[in-house]
Amino acid sequence: MTGFIFDRVAIIGFGLIGSSLARAVKASGTARTIVACDSSTAARATIARLGLADTVTDDPAVAVDGADLVVLATPLGAYAEIARRIAPALAHGAIVSDVGSVKGPVTRDLPPLLPSHVRLVPGHPVAGTENSGPESGFETLFKGRWCILTPLPGTDPEAVRKVSELWQACGSLIEIMEPEHHDKVLAITSHLPHLIAYTIVGTAANLEEDAQSEVIKFSASGFRDFTRIAASDPTMWRDVFLNNREAVLEMLQRFTEDLTALQRAIRRGEGDTLFDLFSRTRDIRRRIIDAHQA
Amino acid sequence: MTGFIFDRVAIIGFGLIGSSLARAVKASGTARTIVACDSSTAARATIARLGLADTVTDDPAVAVDGADLVVLATPLGAYAEIARRIAPALAHGAIVSDVGSVKGPVTRDLPPLLPSHVRLVPGHPVAGTENSGPESGFETLFKGRWCILTPLPGTDPEAVRKVSELWQACGSLIEIMEPEHHDKVLAITSHLPHLIAYTIVGTAANLEEDAQSEVIKFSASGFRDFTRIAASDPTMWRDVFLNNREAVLEMLQRFTEDLTALQRAIRRGEGDTLFDLFSRTRDIRRRIIDAHQA
Numbered sequence: 001m002t003g004f005i006f007d008r009v010a011i012i013g014f015g016l017i018g019s020s021l022a023r024a025v026k027a028s029g030t031a032r033t034i035v036a037c038d039s040s041t042a043a044r045a046t047i048a049r050l051g052l053a054d055t056v057t058d059d060p061a062v063a064v065d066g067a068d069l070v071v072l073a074t075p076l077g078a079y080a081e082i083a084r085r086i087a088p089a090l091a092h093g094a095i096v097s098d099v100g101s102v103k104g105p106v107t108r109d110l111p112p113l114l115p116s117h118v119r120l121v122p123g124h125p126v127a128g129t130e131n132s133g134p135e136s137g138f139e140t141l142f143k144g145r146w147c148i149l150t151p152l153p154g155t156d157p158e159a160v161r162k163v164s165e166l167w168q169a170c171g172s173l174i175e176i177m178e179p180e181h182h183d184k185v186l187a188i189t190s191h192l193p194h195l196i197a198y199t200i201v202g203t204a205a206n207l208e209e210d211a212q213s214e215v216i217k218f219s220a221s222g223f224r225d226f227t228r229i230a231a232s233d234p235t236m237w238r239d240v241f242l243n244n245r246e247a248v249l250e251m252l253q254r255f256t257e258d259l260t261a262l263q264r265a266i267r268r269g270e271g272d273t274l275f276d277l278f279s280r281t282r283d284i285r286r287r288i289i290d291a292h293q294a
Numbered sequence: 295m296t297g298f299i300f301d302r303v304a305i306i307g308f309g310l311i312g313s314s315l316a317r318a319v320k321a322s323g324t325a326r327t328i329v330a331c332d333s334s335t336a337a338r339a340t341i342a343r344l345g346l347a348d349t350v351t352d353d354p355a356v357a358v359d360g361a362d363l364v365v366l367a368t369p370l371g372a373y374a375e376i377a378r379r380i381a382p383a384l385a386h387g388a389i390v391s392d393v394g395s396v397k398g399p400v401t402r403d404l405p406p407l408l409p410s411h412v413r414l415v416p417g418h419p420v421a422g423t424e425n426s427g428p429e430s431g432f433e434t435l436f437k438g439r440w441c442i443l444t445p446l447p448g449t450d451p452e453a454v455r456k457v458s459e460l461w462q463a464c465g466s467l468i469e470i471m472e473p474e475h476h477d478k479v480l481a482i483t484s485h486l487p488h489l490i491a492y493t494i495v496g497t498a499a500n501l502e503e504d505a506q507s508e509v510i511k512f513s514a515s516g517f518r519d520f521t522r523i524a525a526s527d528p529t530m531w532r533d534v535f536l537n538n539r540e541a542v543l544e545m546l547q548r549f550t551e552d553l554t555a556l557q558r559a560i561r562r563g564e565g566d567t568l569f570d571l572f573s574r575t576r577d578i579r580r581r582i583i584d585a586h587q588a
Contacts, residue, residue: 077565101515126515130579145514175511185508188498190515195560196490197516199553201575203545204482206552214479216581217469220439221395221420221484222491224582225519231579234572241560241568251497252557256550258500259493263546266489266535271371274535278528281495285424285525287510288518 003029005165010035010067012060012082013074014047015233016128017099019137021071022052024170027139031166037063038134046134061089069166072098076239079106083113090118095159097121101186101236102243103150103179111152119159124148124182125172126190130231143171144292150179187247191240192255195248197229198237297323299459304329304361306354306376307368308341309527310422311393313431315365316346318464321433325460331357332428340428355383363460365417366392370533373400377407384412389453391415395480395530396537397444397473405446413453418442418476419466420484424525437465438586444473481541485534486549489542491523492531 009031011018018036025031036053037060038044047056057063064070064086072079079098090096096118100106106122114120127145129136147167151160164174177185204215204223215223241248265273288294303325305312312330319325330347331354332338341350351357358364358380366373373392384390390412394400400416408414421439423430441461445454458468471479498509498517509517535542559567582588 126512128515146512148512185505185512186515188501188505189509189512189517192497193494193516193520195556196494196553198572198575199556200487200490200549201578202556202571203549203552205574205578206548207482211479211482212578215483216578216585216587218420218440218442218479218483219582219585219587221422221480222487222523223483224588225523226487227575227579227582228588229516229519230572230575232572234569234576237572238565238568242563242565245560245563248560249557252553252560254500255494255497256553258497259490259546259550262489262493262496263543266539267543269536269539271532271536274532275528277496278492278524278526278531280499281492281521281524282528284495284499284506284510285521288513288521291510291513293510293513294518294522 004032005162005169006031006069008033008035008067009069009071010037010063011053011071011073012037012063013072013078014038014043014052014134015073015132016136017125018071018073019047019052019134020139020141021073021099021170023137023139024142025166028169030169031069035063035067043134050135052134060085064089064091064094066091068094069163070094070096072096072100075233075236076100076102076105076243077235079110080113083110087114090115092117093119095119095121095163097123097163099123099125101190101240103148103182105243107150107152107179119156120152121155121159121163122150122179123163123167124150124186125167130228132233140171142167145172146175147172148175148177148182150177150182183244184247187244187251191244191248192251194229194232194237195241195252196255197226200226201230298326299456299463300325300363302327302329302361303363303365304331304357305347305365305367306331306357306380307366307372308332308337308346308428309367309426310430311419312365312367313341313346313428314433314435315367315393315464317431317433318436319460322463324463325363329357329361337428344429346428354379358383358385358388360385362388364388364390366390366394369527369530370394370396370399370537371529373404374407377404381408384409386411387413389413389415389457391417391457393417393419395484395534397442397476399537401444401446401473413450414446415449415453415457416444416473417457417461418444418480419461424522426527434465436461439466440469441466442469442471442476444471444476477538478541481538481545485538485542486545488523488526488531489535489546490549491520494520495524
């Protein structure tokens with residue numbers, strides 16, 4: 001068992017993130033056994049076919065049996081039901097973590113649903129693609145990307161350390177953050193961009209059919225990048241917006257104000273205002289490239 | 295001269311598009327001589343260093359001397375001044391084309407500035423990247439992408455045919471369109487996406503410095519795709535918005551209405567509304583992939 005950080009890792013919800021985690025954990029040899037749990041028959045068949053886990057089940061309670069790490073990787077809306085089902089089956093001292101894109105509700109709502117002997121270390125690997133399902137995952141998804149952990153004060157430091165080590169073995173960089181702060185940062189870096197991409201693609205989808213064909217034909221001019229983002233999993237994103245409502249609405253308000261100002265500049269033909277903004281935004285891009293997150 | 299479509303092609307403005315066109319024309323052997331014209335000393339040095347043209351000059355009138363094809367590839371705002379300077383030097387029967395992202399103003403405003411013996415075939419290759427300058431161009435930029443031509447009724451069909459052949463030799467697919475229709479289609483597929491990307495990156499740039507660092511750190515979650523688009527050339531895009539004001543404002547209005555509806559759905563916690571939209575937008579992505587424009 002040398003090198004193993006965990007003996008048995010149960011991953012509940014085996015989509016893009018869950019299956020990528022399984023692949024990375026397997027490749028890095030940081031767990032002896034990987035248990036996959038997914039409610040979809042098709043997903044379980046794919047997991048078995050691709051050999052992504054040592055055991056595959058549709059029952060969360062069976063999955064967590066004997067696991068020293070349980071990772072929730074379903075859409076956020078399924079957490080409460082899963083917590084209720086796994087609670088009686090969780091091993092004493094097991095670590096429960098997750099990969100959800102909103103951290104406030106998880107950190108607040110899960111503890112009362114779990115036995116007090118388990119240790120909760122909520123997490124969010126800041127990585128992904130627009131693809132969904134176990135077949136879309138890949139081993140290097142987390143490489144060089146940040147994984148944010150949001151443990152409550154008083155959480156066993158040993159549990160936080162072990163979860164950190166697991167993600168580091170998968171190639172991630174670790175950041176510890178308060179859950180509410182996480183939700184504000186992600187509102188602007190992730191949730192608002194997705195909301196806007198969904199909106200503009202929806203606006204195009206509302207055009208008459210002729211115009212739609214042209215939108216598709218000439219999408220290489222900018223639009224197609226939005227369609228990639230707007231192809232992300234609908235259930236996951238519905239739950240993100242329902243769970244991070246306040247921070248998203250606050251950022252959306254700022255965005256709308258800025259868009260209104262730009263709209264006025266275009267209407268008035270104020271070229272300097274446009275040029276100044278368009279120059280300023282280039283700097284942010286340069287900083288992202290410098291930070292190796294491009 | 296077998297295989298040459300043009301004897302001497304003068305490209306005025308040698309940035310991403312102009313230099314990519316020169317590379318593709320050279321690689322396909324469709325012109326005997328390529329003349330590069332750029333007002334930037336640094337750009338001209340790069341063109342010479344990389345051997346991107348047979349002749350390099352800063353004087354548009356010198357560039358077009360003896361050219362049977364002249365392609366304007368500067369930002370739209372420079373067209374009128376260039377037209378005035380090249381008008382006396384244009385060869386009899388020369389074809390004048392361009393690569394601008396807005397076609398109404400070009401097709402309307404250029405003819406009075408040019409001698410009546412030249413043949414105007416406005417064009418727009420629907421391709422690009424966020425990079426600028428002659429060093430950022432590449433030979434395959436137009437491969438499999440559409441090039442839209444917007445000749446006025448009565449334009450010599452031979453001129454339209456020759457410009458089409460040039461772009462086809464560069465790998466493009468050709469579409470003939472009315473200029474006003476082009477501007478409406480591109481307003482949604484290109485101009486609005488850029489406007490929105492510039493806005494959200496600007497919104498992030500307005501955050502306090504601490505928050506900005508975090509935005510950069512965690513940009514892999516969606517935001518970075520917008521920063522790529524918002525790193526596009528500021529002068530070019532200022533001119534696009536100043537020249538396609540009406541169509542952009544019309545599409546922006548539709549977008550804002552859709553965004554307001556989504557904002558309300560989030561505020562009210564209407565998960566079904568969110569899920570329905572997020573599912574619908576996936577279909578557009580699939581159609582873009584099927585159309586080989588992804």
